[in-house]
Amino acid sequence: MKNNEYVLQMKNISKEYYGNRVLKDINLSVKAGEIHAILGENGAGKSTLMNILFGMTVIHETGGYEGEIVLDNDSINIKSPVEAMDLGIGMVHQEFMLIPGYSITENIKLNREITKDNLVNKFLPDKLKTLDFKKMGTDARKALDTLGMGIDEWVKVAGMPIGYMQFIEIAREIDKKNIKLLVFDEPTAVLTESEASNLLKAMVKIKEAGIAILFITHRLDEVMEVADNVTILRDGELVATKKNNETNVMQLAELMVGRKIEKIKKSSTEKRIGETILSIENLNVMMPGEEIKGLNLEVKAGEIYGIGGLAGQGKIGIANGVMGIYPTSGEITIKGEKLKLNNPKDALNKNIAFVSEDRRGMGLLLDTSIEMNIAITAIQNKGGFIRNFVLFTQVNNKEMKSHALNMIKELDIRCRSEKQVTRRLSGGNQQKVCIARALTLEPAILFVSEPTRGIDVGAKKIVLDTLVKLNKELGMTIVMTSSELAELRSVCDKIAIISEGKVEGILSPDASDVDFGLMMAGEYKKMQSKGDDIK
Amino acid sequence: MADRKELFDNIKSFFVSNMVTIVFVILGIVGFYYSGLSLPFFVNELSIRITRNSLLVLALIIPVLAGMGLNFAIVLGAMAGQVAIIAVTHWGIIGVRGFMLAMLLSVPLAIVFGYLTGKLLNKTKGKEMITSLILGFFANGIYQLVFLILIGTLIPMDNPVMVLSSGVGLRVSLDLTGGLKYAIDHIWMMSIPWTALTMSTYTMLFVLIRFYINKAGKMTKKVKNTHLYILAVAVIVALGNIYRINMIDENSAFLWALLATISLPILYIAMKLYFDQSEKMTKKSAQKHYYFVAFALPSFLLSLYIMRTASIFNMLRVPIITVLAIAIVCVFTVYIMKTKLGQDLKTVGQDRHIATTAGIHSDKTRLTAIIISTVLASWGQLFFLQNLGTMSTYGSHEQVGMFSIAALLIGGASVSKATIGQALLGVVLFHTLFIVSPLAGRNVFGDAQLGEFFRAFVAYGVIGLSLGMHAWKKQIQSRNSLK
Ligand SMILES: Nc1ncnc2c1ncn2[C@@H]1O[C@H](COP(=O)(O)OP(=O)(O)OP(=O)(O)O)[C@@H](O)[C@H]1O
Numbered sequence A: 001m002k003n004n005e006y007v008l009q010m011k012n013i014s015k016e017y018y019g020n021r022v023l024k025d026i027n028l029s030v031k032a033g034e035i036h037a038i039l040g041e042n043g044a045g046k047s048t049l050m051n052i053l054f055g056m057t058v059i060h061e062t063g064g065y066e067g068e069i070v071l072d073n074d075s076i077n078i079k080s081p082v083e084a085m086d087l088g089i090g091m092v093h094q095e096f097m098l099i100p101g102y103s104i105t106e107n108i109k110l111n112r113e114i115t116k117d118n119l120v121n122k123f124l125p126d127k128l129k130t131l132d133f134k135k136m137g138t139d140a141r142k143a144l145d146t147l148g149m150g151i152d153e154w155v156k157v158a159g160m161p162i163g164y165m166q167f168i169e170i171a172r173e174i175d176k177k178n179i180k181l182l183v184f185d186e187p188t189a190v191l192t193e194s195e196a197s198n199l200l201k202a203m204v205k206i207k208e209a210g211i212a213i214l215f216i217t218h219r220l221d222e223v224m225e226v227a228d229n230v231t232i233l234r235d236g237e238l239v240a241t242k243k244n245n246e247t248n249v250m251q252l253a254e255l256m257v258g259r260k261i262e263k264i265k266k267s268s269t270e271k272r273i274g275e276t277i278l279s280i281e282n283l284n285v286m287m288p289g290e291e292i293k294g295l296n297l298e299v300k301a302g303e304i305y306g307i308g309g310l311a312g313q314g315k316i317g318i319a320n321g322v323m324g325i326y327p328t329s330g331e332i333t334i335k336g337e338k339l340k341l342n343n344p345k346d347a348l349n350k351n352i353a354f355v356s357e358d359r360r361g362m363g364l365l366l367d368t369s370i371e372m373n374i375a376i377t378a379i380q381n382k383g384g385f386i387r388n389f390v391l392f393t394q395v396n397n398k399e400m401k402s403h404a405l406n407m408i409k410e411l412d413i414r415c416r417s418e419k420q421v422t423r424r425l426s427g428g429n430q431q432k433v434c435i436a437r438a439l440t441l442e443p444a445i446l447f448v449s450e451p452t453r454g455i456d457v458g459a460k461k462i463v464l465d466t467l468v469k470l471n472k473e474l475g476m477t478i479v480m481t482s483s484e485l486a487e488l489r490s491v492c493d494k495i496a497i498i499s500e501g502k503v504e505g506i507l508s509p510d511a512s513d514v515d516f517g518l519m520m521a522g523e524y525k526k527m528q529s530k531g532d533d534i535k
Numbered sequence B: 001m002a003d004r005k006e007l008f009d010n011i012k013s014f015f016v017s018n019m020v021t022i023v024f025v026i027l028g029i030v031g032f033y034y035s036g037l038s039l040p041f042f043v044n045e046l047s048i049r050i051t052r053n054s055l056l057v058l059a060l061i062i063p064v065l066a067g068m069g070l071n072f073a074i075v076l077g078a079m080a081g082q083v084a085i086i087a088v089t090h091w092g093i094i095g096v097r098g099f100m101l102a103m104l105l106s107v108p109l110a111i112v113f114g115y116l117t118g119k120l121l122n123k124t125k126g127k128e129m130i131t132s133l134i135l136g137f138f139a140n141g142i143y144q145l146v147f148l149i150l151i152g153t154l155i156p157m158d159n160p161v162m163v164l165s166s167g168v169g170l171r172v173s174l175d176l177t178g179g180l181k182y183a184i185d186h187i188w189m190m191s192i193p194w195t196a197l198t199m200s201t202y203t204m205l206f207v208l209i210r211f212y213i214n215k216a217g218k219m220t221k222k223v224k225n226t227h228l229y230i231l232a233v234a235v236i237v238a239l240g241n242i243y244r245i246n247m248i249d250e251n252s253a254f255l256w257a258l259l260a261t262i263s264l265p266i267l268y269i270a271m272k273l274y275f276d277q278s279e280k281m282t283k284k285s286a287q288k289h290y291y292f293v294a295f296a297l298p299s300f301l302l303s304l305y306i307m308r309t310a311s312i313f314n315m316l317r318v319p320i321i322t323v324l325a326i327a328i329v330c331v332f333t334v335y336i337m338k339t340k341l342g343q344d345l346k347t348v349g350q351d352r353h354i355a356t357t358a359g360i361h362s363d364k365t366r367l368t369a370i371i372i373s374t375v376l377a378s379w380g381q382l383f384f385l386q387n388l389g390t391m392s393t394y395g396s397h398e399q400v401g402m403f404s405i406a407a408l409l410i411g412g413a414s415v416s417k418a419t420i421g422q423a424l425l426g427v428v429l430f431h432t433l434f435i436v437s438p439l440a441g442r443n444v445f446g447d448a449q450l451g452e453f454f455r456a457f458v459a460y461g462v463i464g465l466s467l468g469m470h471a472w473k474k475q476i477q478s479r480n481s482l483k
């Protein structure tokens, strides 16, 4: 007798971290073939709830949880990820669970390797059977094909664009045969818009196969697009559960933050735009998947310069090239001085700072305090926060602390204290720490890539406002790369659209949607020249 | 322009990443030159040391791959081997039988020691190396307690040859002559050229068969049959040769002519298949096979040449069973890394957190790695001592960890990466220095003591140096990732 239509019910779930209550009496029910979205601000407790469901070790090392989890009809107490997997629960984690030194196939088949079925193996215990790479490859190929990924299944994961890595994680989950429930923790945060829409399509396919999906995201339009139901958390409490057709984006945003969200508006105060501060000539950047091929660009001092464009066209490559992270050729001039290419140190010396789009791969020292994370680049490269005695130097803790506190307030980093290690922050708040670190350098030019990815709607405004404020007060030149056009248009003075590794055109933020659309599609120049022909 | 820069960068990175090995190759060559040793003497000495020490170094590989660093605790494995030797000698069981018994006896001991080591290392993750080092010292204390004080008091042992005259404690050294000495080595000895000849022949045969199997599916039947026929004849003749080596004069012109005529077609097929196949194999694995042939072919020809001459090399002999044991451990290590267990080991080694999340019992896997390593080390110590012929009861095991680790590091391995090739190369380089440095020291500085110092310095210095360099490299990497 099946008296239970739900695949999963979580009843009165509560959780404390070191005396800090991060979840209070959460109830959640999901049916088979349902996409159930979970919304909430950074630090609301979404990841924690999912970690409980998946039996992650952090949960049990910090005293477990309270409440009951019912899967199908059985009350379960999941103590480890293995148990969760055996029960048919899969998870795509907010941080990647991929081994860079392994091929895609080995990663997809991680701990589910297929062993050879030959004469010798028959007599051996499972652990001593040799692996059947051929069969593993076939399975991996199938999973990748389901997701529409054409990539070779034997390529190593190290050095791949992050968008791909996400899909490999998902391929791993759908390759599991007994899967009933799949958890996606912010899968789209690291994806570009077109990658994200592929992912949503894949999710719908998975759902149609009768698998329930729990989907955490900060992009409300995605929720409206695919989710059947939405649960909203705020400060560890359940605020509401809504059906898709009974709600809308504005209401969801309000429920999340608990107040009305102001639209990010452009301030119209005058600012001083100076001389050319950065000029790029014939730039080539060999960044896999985001190549730049002969690009020219000129940025004036005091500008907020937007860089937009579709995924894979190269917009991300520019900042990575200037910072010397991927092999680069061409000519870059900063304030009349030539920048040494392929030399990150020189970029820092020239007072350029960079907030990478890849915040997981580069950057945070997870077992170090927030204040140290914020100050470290300044200490190492600029001699900031350092007291100079004659024979030795010492870090000036007081100054570092007060600066960190200031940043925590400005960017609304939700933490318990500036001494907290960053591992214990929620994903979104870790990103804010990365931004704070770059701002600490007080750079002449700041490159920010995807500054608001993985950051909730409320905090998005705070981050963008901070950028605008720094620009205005310190005259900091900002080059901002983003896949969200609306965001670029709300803060930038000029927006360059990149197509096929080159600048397709430069628009003012209030140019028409049609122009933006044409440029993104790479059709603008063609249309123009046609127009000329007609004349 | 860009190409040249790339080439330059490649060369630079090759030198930087193989710095330690290159320095020791140069030291070895210079040392040999100044030592004034004759080549045959040196080769003989070196071959003895290689067969004696390789197993202990190979025992280190698996824990490295499991991310546990250099296992200083192989000292415990060595102790297990020595306990077995003491027991067997006491019971008076000699020769191969005694050795076999010692091998059997040391296994349960080594498993227990390995288990305890592994448990401890699982409690001190991230500090495995220092823990295993200290553990070695601690275990040595217990070992001394048992054999110096408990023997004759708590443990009755009536054996005036082995026990001190006071009746309590074992003597400082144990003579294995007439017991386990050469128990394995002297079963079957072969001259160095013959050994090299057979080894290179089999290497080439191996390559051939590998390619053959990869390719077999696509061949016509006729071609297949021809190949199989040639192969069968070659194998029979090769086996025949080995048999006859012991029967008739090694320098028999007939034999080498036969071998040459048989081997050439094998080589031909190998090369042909190699060129057909290399496109389909991954570049790396094809390259490896290429190295195999590049190594085997010259040594094949060289040994053929030497065998025709009256060179003194024909008099130098190699213990074949020991060589086989080393080969078996190599094959075993390769095999294990291809199994599910091996994959788990690698995964745990690369990222314990991810491994656990994927459901691998990382603690258990680490435990297995240490147990395998300890058992291999205990056997390694048995082979070592049966060749040495005397066991220093309280000292033989002490430096096993240091010396083996130094050898592995000289071969180019690091705390997180080690291969069989590095282990064997390391043994060669480390022991080359061991042989030449006292003499070279005397000849250059007029003081043999200096060379002795240098020996000690080599062992400890190299460990410090490579660990330091490893930490330095890591620091550079993390600094780069900050930018
Ligand atoms: N390992 C940990 N130790 C202590 N506190 C933690 C730990 N992990 C998370 N927290 C705290 O728990 C709270 C909820 O964090 P959680 O990661 O669940 O947020 P989230 O909703 O996923 O946010 P985001 O959208 O930023 O990812 C936060 O206050 C965070 O600081």
Ligand SMILES: [Mg+2]
Pocket: A046, A047, A048, A094, A185, A426, A427, A428
């Ligand atoms: Mg989260």
